[in-house]
Every structure is written in C-alpha cells, then in structure tokens.
Amino acid sequence: MNLFGCCILKLKHFKIFEMNILVYIDLQNGRPRKSSAELLTYAQKLAGEGSVTALILGQSSEDVSGLGVFGAQRILQVSTQELTHFDGLVFGHIISEAAQFTGSQVVLMSFDHSGKAVAPVVAAKLSAGLVAGATGLPQGMQFPVKAFSGKALANVNVLTEKIVVALTPNSIQAEKNGTSVAVESWTPSEIPTSKIKVLSVNKNTTDIPLPEAEKVVSGGRGLKGPENWGLIEDLARELGAATACSRPVSDIGWRPHHEHVGQTGITIRPNLYIAAGISGAIQHLAGVNSSKTIVVINTDAEAPFFKAADYGVVGDAFEVLPKLTQAIKKFKADQA
Amino acid sequence: MNILVCIAKAPDTTTKIKFNSEGNSLDGNGVSWIVNPSDEWYALVRALELKEAAGQGKVTIVTVGTAEDDSIIRKALAVGADEAVRINLSPSNATSVAQQIAAWVKGQSYDFILTGKETIDFNGSVVGGLLAAYLDWPYIPLIEKLNVVQGTASMSRDIGGGTEEVEVQGPFVASATKGLAEQRIPNMRGIMAARTKPITVIEPQSFPVTIEYVNFSLPPEKGACKIIDADNMDELVRLLHSEAKAL
Ligand SMILES: Cc1cc2nc3c(=O)[nH]c(=O)nc-3n(C[C@H](O)[C@H](O)[C@H](O)COP(=O)(O)OP(=O)(O)OC[C@H]3O[C@@H](n4cnc5c(N)ncnc54)[C@H](O)[C@@H]3O)c2cc1C
Ligand SMILES: Nc1ncnc2c1ncn2[C@@H]1O[C@H](COP(=O)(O)O)[C@@H](O)[C@H]1O
Numbered sequence: 001m002n003l004f005g006c007c008i009l010k011l012k013h014f015k016i017f018e019m020n021i022l023v024y025i026d027l028q029n030g031r032p033r034k035s036s037a038e039l040l041t042y043a044q045k046l047a048g049e050g051s052v053t054a055l056i057l058g059q060s061s062e063d064v065s066g067l068g069v070f071g072a073q074r075i076l077q078v079s080t081q082e083l084t085h086f087d088g089l090v091f092g093h094i095i096s097e098a099a100q101f102t103g104s105q106v107v108l109m110s111f112d113h114s115g116k117a118v119a120p121v122v123a124a125k126l127s128a129g130l131v132a133g134a135t136g137l138p139q140g141m142q143f144p145v146k147a148f149s150g151k152a153l154a155n156v157n158v159l160t161e162k163i164v165v166a167l168t169p170n171s172i173q174a175e176k177n178g179t180s181v182a183v184e185s186w187t188p189s190e191i192p193t194s195k196i197k198v199l200s201v202n203k204n205t206t207d208i209p210l211p212e213a214e215k216v217v218s219g220g221r222g223l224k225g226p227e228n229w230g231l232i233e234d235l236a237r238e239l240g241a242a243t244a245c246s247r248p249v250s251d252i253g254w255r256p257h258h259e260h261v262g263q264t265g266i267t268i269r270p271n272l273y274i275a276a277g278i279s280g281a282i283q284h285l286a287g288v289n290s291s292k293t294i295v296v297i298n299t300d301a302e303a304p305f306f307k308a309a310d311y312g313v314v315g316d317a318f319e320v321l322p323k324l325t326q327a328i329k330k331f332k333a334d335q336a
Numbered sequence: 337m338n339i340l341v342c343i344a345k346a347p348d349t350t351t352k353i354k355f356n357s358e359g360n361s362l363d364g365n366g367v368s369w370i371v372n373p374s375d376e377w378y379a380l381v382r383a384l385e386l387k388e389a390a391g392q393g394k395v396t397i398v399t400v401g402t403a404e405d406d407s408i409i410r411k412a413l414a415v416g417a418d419e420a421v422r423i424n425l426s427p428s429n430a431t432s433v434a435q436q437i438a439a440w441v442k443g444q445s446y447d448f449i450l451t452g453k454e455t456i457d458f459n460g461s462v463v464g465g466l467l468a469a470y471l472d473w474p475y476i477p478l479i480e481k482l483n484v485v486q487g488t489a490s491m492s493r494d495i496g497g498g499t500e501e502v503e504v505q506g507p508f509v510a511s512a513t514k515g516l517a518e519q520r521i522p523n524m525r526g527i528m529a530a531r532t533k534p535i536t537v538i539e540p541q542s543f544p545v546t547i548e549y550v551n552f553s554l555p556p557e558k559g560a561c562k563i564i565d566a567d568n569m570d571e572l573v574r575l576l577h578s579e580a581k582a583l
Contacts, residue, residue, distance in 0.1 A: 086495075087474070088465060088468075088475050088477070089468065089469065089472075089474055089475060092469065112496065113477070113478070113494070113495055113496040116461045116462060116465065116477060117465055117475060117477050118465075119462060119465070120430075120434070120462045120463075120464075120465030120466040120468075120469055120475075121465060121468075121469045121475075123431065123462075123466065123469075123546075124434075124466055124469035124470055125469065127546075128546070129431070129546040129547040130429075130430065130431055130460075130462060130466070130546065130547065131547065132430065132458075132459075132460035132461070132462045133459060133460065142550065142551075146459065147457060147458060147459070147549070147552065148347070148353045148362075148456070148457050148459075149456050149457075149459055150555075151352075151353040151554075151555075152353050152355070152552055152553065152554055152555070153552070153553050153554070153555055154549050154550070154551065154552045154553070155549070155550050155551045156547050156548070156549055156550075157547060157548050157549075157550050158546070158547050159545055159546060159547060159548070160544075160546050160547075166462075194474070195473075195474040195504060195505070195506065195508075196474050196476060196502050196503075196504055197502060197503040197504070198500055198501070198502050199490075199501040199502060199503055200500070200501045201495070201498065201499075201500050201501075202498050202499050202500070202501075203497060203498035204497060204498050204499075209496040209497045210496075211496070215582075239583075250514075257480070257494075257513075257514050257515055258494060258496075258497070260514065263349050263373075263456055264349070264373050264374065264456070264514070265514070267459065271582050272576065272580075272582040272583070282349065282350055282352075283349045283350070286349075286456075289555070290555075292580075292582065293576065293580040293582040294558075295572070295576070296561070306561050306563075307558070307561070308558055309558070309561040310558065310559075310561060310562065310580060311561065311562050311563075311564055311572060311575060311576070311580075312561045312562065312563045312564065313563070313564050313565075313566050313569075313572065314563060314566065315566030316566075319566065320566050320569070323566075323567070323569040324569045324572065324573070326569070327569035327570045327572065327573045328573060328583075330570070330573075331570075331573045331574075331577065331583065
C-alpha cells in the first residue's frame with residue numbers, strides 16, 4: 001500500500017516536471033543556423049512549465065528577436081569583438097556561466113561542428129551528464145541516440161542533476177509556438193582569452209552545410225568521372241539540396257573530402273537522400289540510413305542499396321538524372 | 337617531441353551489429369575488432385610522421401580498455417607507436433574515458449594529444465573536447481593538417497563548409513580527420529617489433545557515473561523498395577510529394 005502510494009506521488013511529480021533550459025544558438029555568417037528553430041522547439045517541449053532562454057555569442061548581422069517565435073522566452077546576446085572567432089573552450093566557458101546565471105538544468109546545442117566542440121566543455125564545467133547526438137525527446141531521463149554508426153539505436157540514461165544535450169540536426173520538426181521577444185545584451189563576468197590564434201578563414205561555400213541539409217543528392221563511382229557531376233549539381237540546385245558523395249569518389253579526388261558521407265565520413269539524416277551510381281556498401285549506409293526517404297538510381301537491380309531504399313530506379317544515371325531534374329522543374333512550375 | 341595518441345577499439349566496419357537478449361550490450365560473437373579508423377589512419381600516422389621528421393621524440397598510445405584490448409593495442413604498436421598505456425577499465429562512455437586519460441596525462445609531460453574524429457561505435461566525437469576541458473588545454477577539432485615548428489603548432493581545421501588556419505603554442509588536444517595522413521599498413525618487421533614493445537597497465541581512478549547506455553536495439557526494417565520505371569520520373573516526383581512528403 002505504502003509502496004503504491006509512493007509510486008503515484010512520483011508519477012504526479014513527473015507530470016509537473018519543469019526544467020529551465022539554456023539553448024546555445026550558433027551563428028553562421030552572422031545569422032542563427034537553421035537548426036536554431038529545431039533546438040528551440042525541442043527545448044520548449046522539454047521545458048514543460050520551465051523557461052527557455054536562447055544565448056547568442058557574437059555579433060549578429062540581422063535582428064534575432066524572431067527566435068522567440070520558436071519558443072525562446074528570453075534571448076541573451078554577448079556581442080563583443082572577442083567572440084568573432086569560435087573557440088570551444090572560450091564559448092563553453094561563457095555558456096556555462098550563462099547556465100548558472102539563468103538557473104538552467106539543461107543546456108542544449110546542435111550536434112554539429114561547433115556543438116561538438118562546446119558541449120564537452122560545458123559538460124565538464126557543470127559536471128553534467130553529456131548526451132552526444134540525441135535524436136528525439138527523452139522518456140523520463142532516457143534520451144534516444146544512435147550508436148554503431150546508425151546501425152543501432154540506444155537510450156542514454158542521465159544520472160546527474162545537470163544535463164548537456166547535443167541534438168542531431170533534423171531530429172524534430174520546428175514549430176512556431178511563441179512571439180518575438182526583446183534581445184537582452186548580457187555581459188559575462190569573464191571572457192577567457194583564446195589560446196588559439198586564427199590566421200585565416202576560407203569558406204568554400206555559403207550553402208547549407210551537409211549535416212543540416214534537408215535534401216541531399218549524392219553520387220558514387222557509377223558517375224564515371226568529375227566531369228559528370230553537373231548532373232548531380234543540376235538536380236541538387238533544382239531541389240535546393242546539398243551534394244554528397246561516396247568515399248572512393250572523394251579518395252580519388254573527384255569531389256572534396258567534406259562531401260564524403262558514411263561510417264568514416266559525415267553522418268547525415270536529411271528528409272530526402274538521392275543516391276546515383278552508389279552500390280550501397282555497409283559503410284556507406286551507416287552514414288545515410290537514418291534519412292527519412294531514400295531514392296536509389298543504379299543500373300544494377302541487384303545493388304545492395306535497393307534493400308535500404310524507399311524508391312528505386314533501375315537505370316542509367318546519365319539518363320535518369322536529367323529526366324528527374326526535368327520532372328522536378330515541371331512539378332515546381334505546376335505548384336507555383 | 338612527446339606525443340600522446342588516443343586509440344579506441346571498434347567493431348570492424350563490415351560488422352552486422354547484434355545485441356544480447358537484455359539489449360544492454362553488444363553480442364560480441366563473430367565480431368572482429370579493429371583500431372578505430374580515424375585514430376589509426378590519421379592521428380597515429382601523423383604523430384609518427386612528425387616524430388620521424390623531428391628525428392627524435394616518442395609516440396605513446398593510450399587506450400581505456402580491458403586486457404581483451406591488448407591485441408588492438410599491438411596492432412597500433414605494429415603501425416609504429418613506441419609504447420602503450422592501457423587504463424584498465426571497460427569504456428562505458430566518453431566522459432569516463434576522458435576523465436581517466438586526463439588523470440593519467442596530469443602526471444606526464446606530453447607536447448600535445450591527438451584523438452580520432454570519432455569512434456564508430458559511440459560516434460560522440462566528444463572525448464577530445466572533454467579531455468581538453470579537464471586539462472584546460474585548447475582543443476582544435478577536425479584537423480586536416482598539422483605541423484610543429486619550434487613549439488608552435490600550425491593546423492588547418494574543417495569548420496563545415498570551409499577551413500580555418502590556426503596556430504597554437506603550448507600543449508593542446510586536436511582531433512584528426514581525413515587528409516591529415518595516409519593509412520600505413522604495418523609490415524612484418526613492425527608486427528614483430530610490436531610483440532616486445534611495452535604496454536603499461538594502470539588501474540583506473542574512480543569518478544561518479546554521469547550517464548549509462550541502456551536498451552540497445554536495431555532500427556526498424558525498411559519496407560520493400562518501390563521500383564519506379566526509369567522513363568516515368570513524373571511518377572517518382574508524385575510519390576515523393578504525396579506519399580513520402582519529401583517535396
Ligand atoms: C574501413 C572502411 C571504411 C569505409 N567507409 C566508407 C564511407 O564512410 N563511405 C563510403 O561511401 N564508403 C566507405 N567505404 C567503402 C565502401 O566499402 C565501398 O567501397 C564504397 O562505398 C563504394 O563506393 P561506390 O558505391 O561509389 O562505388 P562502387 O561500389 O564501385 O559502386 C558503383 C555503383 O554504381 C553503379 N553504376 C555503374 N554505372 C552506373 C550508371 N551509369 N548509372 C547508375 N549506376 C551505375 C554500379 O552498379 C555500382 O552499384 C569504407 C570501406 C572500408 C573498408
Ligand atoms: N576507450 C578509449 N580509449 C582511448 N581513446 C578513446 C577511447 N574512446 C574514444 N577515444 C578517443 O576519442 C576519440 C573520439 O571518440 P568519441 O567521442 O567516442 O567519438 C576517438 O577517435 C579516440 O581517439
């Protein structure tokens with residue numbers, strides 16, 4: 001009887017669960033990344049009755065009060081020159097102080113280049129449990145993650161009072177659930193000096209980075225040579241997609257390293273992944289098998305990739321890709 | 337030049353993953369183990385190249401793992417590392433791995449530490465960052481180039497859609513990615529020499545547990561693939577729009 005009562009109390013307690021959450025918003029070319037809306041939507045759902053604060057480090061090139069629309073109740077910005085260059089140690093230090101300042105139990109960031117560098121620092125400073133690469137909302141204190149390069153799912157049970165969660169891009173549909181709020185400028189007590197001297201920055205693209213892209217068109221050795229990549233790029237442009245490739249393609253130098261997806265390359269989970277001339281080796285699948293919809297174009301009906309695909313076209317990429325690009329053009333014209 | 341390289345054990349990339357019936361650990365039957373690819377191919381090889389170019393120094397590898405991992409350590413020694421340290425604990429999560437390595441490093445004098453980009457089993461890509469945070473050293477993730485001249489390290493790192501050239505003085509932690517070096521296949525001499533290279537085993541320190549991995553499972557199987565006629569791309573677009581909601 002007693003035990004039973006205790007359980008009910010616990011359940012009730014769970015219902016009125018509330019957590020204050022600090023969301024680190026990363027700027028790309030002075031603008032919040034696309035993942036910001038996903039992070040804030042996630043935070044709002046996780047917070048329950050608790051509060052959601054967005055933290056921006058560095059100077060932004062546009063008005064950021066719109067972050068409130070996705071659930072930020074408060075927006076703090078530290079806009080000093082010193083934060084022009086990203087340094088995980090420096091940024092992590094400030095984020096940790098902001099977490100204390102806002103009384104946040106959870107610190108949330110994107111599981112991307114900068115998130116992977118700040119999350120460990122914040123976790124170390126706050127003695128927080130670190131969930132690297134959450135793929136959805138938790139059940140109790142158990143957060144879903146991928147393991148074994150996407151070949152398996154797991155849950156991470158967090159035992160600490162404070163939690164750092166790095167959320168995999170494209171894990172949640174962004175929702176507009178609030179209104180814009182004023183941006184408060186905030187000054188941390190200390191901004192450590194970076195020990196990393198940045199000599200130069202070379203951006204090779206202003207496009208959406210591959211891990212954040214919602215659509216990806218990818219080519220493999222079946223495309224025969226770099227001169228044929230126009231076929232991939234035309235389709236990608238029509239779709240507003242990023243481009244990717246299999247490992248041998250980047251090894252031979254047909255495409256740059258940063259486009260290589262798979263177990264030893266980048267892991268992506270776009271809404272749509274179109275693969276042309278890629279056989280679908282297990283190491284390639286490991287990087288793309290979480291994509292929501294997979295389309296495979298291959299001359300060989302026995303190519304292993306078809307087993308992992310939603311839609312398959314058995315045919316020559318040199319003919320199919322232009323036809324698909326045309327069909328998308330037509331579809332867009334009809335929609336307009 | 338005194339370099340530490342963090343080496344993890346990983347299931348071979350072709351492994352079909354299975355779990356025990358409780359779903360709390362990997363079913364190791366039939367799994368063959370390798371040195372985690374980015375640790376071996378990029379981090380370790382670049383460390384060896386720098387030592388060779390300097391004509392002096394030492395490359396030490398460190399693994400948090402049990403005696404079962406000695407065969408993996410020997411593989412890395414066969415590639416050319418001088419000696420190994422094994423912290424005798426089955427690795428359960430990135431925080432614990434980094435705490436153990438940081439505790440070891442505090443009593444040593446390494447010039448810098450290299451990790452791989454990520455392990456292919458936990459895929460956290462956070463051990464390097466955690467290690468740097470515990471040591472209060474700068475952390476440079478995803479380096480594609482590394483040179484050290486008179487105590488100044490210059491690096492090129494992937495920042496997603498571009499690269500950044502940076503310089504660091506004093507000790508640092510960096511994670512190695514593609515481009516940093518080319519894989520080296522160990523030769524017979526290396527394999528023989530590895531048998532007698534020292535592996536120092538140290539006992540782990542105790543830290544509070546922060547997280548635990550529970551309920552491993554396999555992702556749901558895909559339904560059958562719909563085959564679309566190569567001459568009917570309008571049909572594919574229609575399905576992507578109305579059925580898959582991907583357009
Ligand atoms: C340790 C390790 C790690 C690895 N990591 C990765 C990784 O991260 N990512 C990765 O991609 N690979 C990785 N690989 C390599 C992987 O095993 C495969 O070799 C690779 O993915 C094959 O690339 P591909 O499909 O482009 O080429 P191929 O296997 O050569 O396949 C080409 C495909 O194109 C088809 N084709 C040919 N002509 C046409 C045409 N005209 N139109 C349409 N289709 C055509 C063929 O039928 C074939 O299926 C790894 C391997 C190892 C050992
Ligand atoms: N058990 C371990 N022992 C030593 N180094 C490790 C271990 N686990 C991970 N590492 C290192 O940390 C890097 C990143 O690991 P992860 O954060 O798990 O993706 C790896 O590439 C290794 O260099």
